[in-house]
Amino acid sequence: MSDFVKFGIIGAGSAVWRYHKLGTKNNPRIKFVSGYDIDENKLAKAAKYSKLEPFSKLDEFLKNDIDAVMVLVPHYLHKDLVIAVAEAGKHVICEKPMATTLEECDEMITATKKAGIKFMIAENHRFLPAHQFIKDVVQRGFIGDVFLGRTYEGAYAASQFFSADDWGFTYTKGGGGVVSDQGVHKFTMLNWILGEVDSAQCWLSKTLKSPPNKGEDTAIILLRYKCGATVTVDISSSTVHPLTNKTELHGTKGTIFEDHDWERPVKIFSSHPEAEVKGAYYSPEIEHGPFPDYYKISMGHEDAYFAECILEDKKPEFTPEEARQGVAVVLLAYLSAKNGRMTSMDELMEVYKKEGTRSILQGLGEVTQKNYEKLNWD
Ligand SMILES: NC(=O)c1ccc[n+]([C@@H]2O[C@H](COP(=O)([O-])OP(=O)(O)OC[C@H]3O[C@@H](n4cnc5c(N)ncnc54)[C@H](O)[C@@H]3O)[C@@H](O)[C@H]2O)c1
The missing domain is CATH 3.40.50.720 (NAD(P)-binding Rossmann-like Domain)
Structure with a gap:
């Protein structure tokens, strides 16, 4: 080689x-x-x-x-x-x-x-330096046991919703709407930091008048993790601002705020002995930049890491099994929207064994709120 x-x-x-x-x-x-x-x-x-x-x-x-x-x-x-x-x-x-x-x-x-x-x-x-910093300090106990989290991704991708021929956000070719397309980023990142999801509840909404083959453009998902954390994931492809993300984690010993729009993307409050500043907020220097820089930075690191694994014959630390768990949370969220209640991972596994998980993507349009009827986008 x-x-x-x-x-x-x-x-x-x-x-x-x-x-x-x-x-x-x-x-x-x-x-x-x-x-x-x-x-x-x-x-x-x-x-x-x-x-x-x-x-x-x-x-x-x-x-x-x-x-x-x-x-x-x-x-x-x-x-x-x-x-x-x-x-x-x-x-x-x-x-x-x-x-x-x-x-x-x-x-x-x-x-x-x-x-x-x-x-x-x-x-x-998984390769964004801000997220890697958060993973590292949570693991080292800087904010203690995480019990509450809030995350957000917003983008404006309306053009992909209006054409029925565009594969994006369709049930058949996209695997669903914004929960599949954007939510999976959040679920994979949160699983990495917090471990396994126990159960979820999800609400799906169409705020844009998109054709029936298109999934939700907006969703809220409530996740309960086995570690005891409860997290909300708010995602939308119709929010009117440049692409951005935010994550907030609260633990028994401190708090982390992260915002992709900030030049220094992380603000942390911790009294941990190794914290740069103890008992007050501080914002460490982390390689970052608002969209599109964080795309270039994170993809650059991701591709560099994959090349390194090939050249040095290493197994990628981010495994396909972990990526599969991100898809599992997407499907759990959809199943809960169909059930209209909190739904457990065990229930998802029952569907996997019996009908197969493709069945979850069918009939999702019927449980998606048609909120565009109440909104004026003109
Ligand atoms: N990581 C991120 O933040 C991020 C952002 C955007 C897109 N994505 C992902 O990137 C992937 C592509 O998305 P996109 O928005 O760039 O799509 P796109 O529609 O812009 O491009 C898809 C390309 O695939 C080609 N194509 C379609 N069918 C093909 C086939 N059978 N064989 C070969 N080529 C084929 C199309 O002609 C097109 O050039 C998706 O998985 C999407 O979720 C990731």
């Missing part, structure tokens, strides 16, 4: 590709060399502007001289394309959410293990 990884891109025309490209542009250990896309125009643009050797046939792409593949396609395609890449013997990093059902995640885990390649989900929230 050389001292850098040659990557090919599946979904070379994807919108998120530009942030991976920007985040890794000064990384000598990563070279993006080729791309595959079913859209000839997008492929031609990727060839022109990103200097990717273009492939319009998957089998030919998989035979080109690459070590690893980055999969940047609609959610319902993640499973088949990750398996195809693994079977071709290439390492694979695939965008979030891992897949639309737990059964698809299982197939991906089995196939990638069998192929003996490195496999990681591109969950950039």
Whole structure:
């Protein structure tokens, strides 16, 4: 193996590709060399502007001289394309959410293990320095036992809701609306910091008059963790401001506030002996910047880490099993919305064993509040 990884891109025309490209542009250990896309125009643009050797046939792409593949396609395609890449013997990093059902995640885990390649989900929230700081200080006891949390992600993605043909936020191709698309970031990050979810309750809302194949654009999810923490996750794709995130964690010995819009994204109150300032708020210096910088920074670290795992033959610390747990919380939230009550992980596992988790995505529109009828967007 050389001292850098040659990557090919599946979904070379994807919108998120530009942030991976920007985040890794000064990384000598990563070279993006080729791309595959079913859209000839997008492929031609990727060839022109990103200097990717273009492939319009998957089998030919998989035979080109690459070590690893980055999969940047609609959610319902993640499973088949990750398996195809693994079977071709290439390492694979695939965008979030891992897949639309737990059964698809299982197939991906089995196939990638069998192929003996490195496999990681591109969950950039796990690689954002602000989140890594929070994970570290919570683990070291800076705020004691966490009992309360609040998180928020807001984006304005209305254009994706109005076209029924766009795959984004659809039940069939997206795996649901904003809970699947944005919520999964929060769930994966919170599971990492707080451990296993015990139960959830979720409310789904359409604030935009989107076609019936589109899921919710706004949701509130209440999560109860086995560690004793209760957390609310508020997410929306119709809030009118640039993309942002916030997380707040309160523990028995202190508090952390985090806001992606702040230059110093974390404010912490702690009396821990190792705290920089004891008994008063302080904001450590952390690599960060409001959108789009935090995309570039987190994706840059994520891709660098995956390349490092390949070059140094290490198993990625962020495992596919953990990414699957993020999808499990998405499906638990949806199941609770259908049940209209708090629903436990054990109940989700019953559905998994009996009907299969695809069944949860059916009929979600009926339990989604049609709040657009009360709103004036003109
Ligand atoms: N981490 C983040 O914050 C973040 C942000 C945006 C998107 N994403 C994720 O990135 C992925 C792609 O999303 P996007 O918004 O960039 O999508 P997109 O619709 O902009 O791009 C998808 C690309 O895949 C191509 N494609 C579709 N079907 C294909 C097939 N069968 N074979 C090959 N190419 C195919 C399309 O032509 C298009 O170029 C999704 O998983 C999404 O959730 C992550």
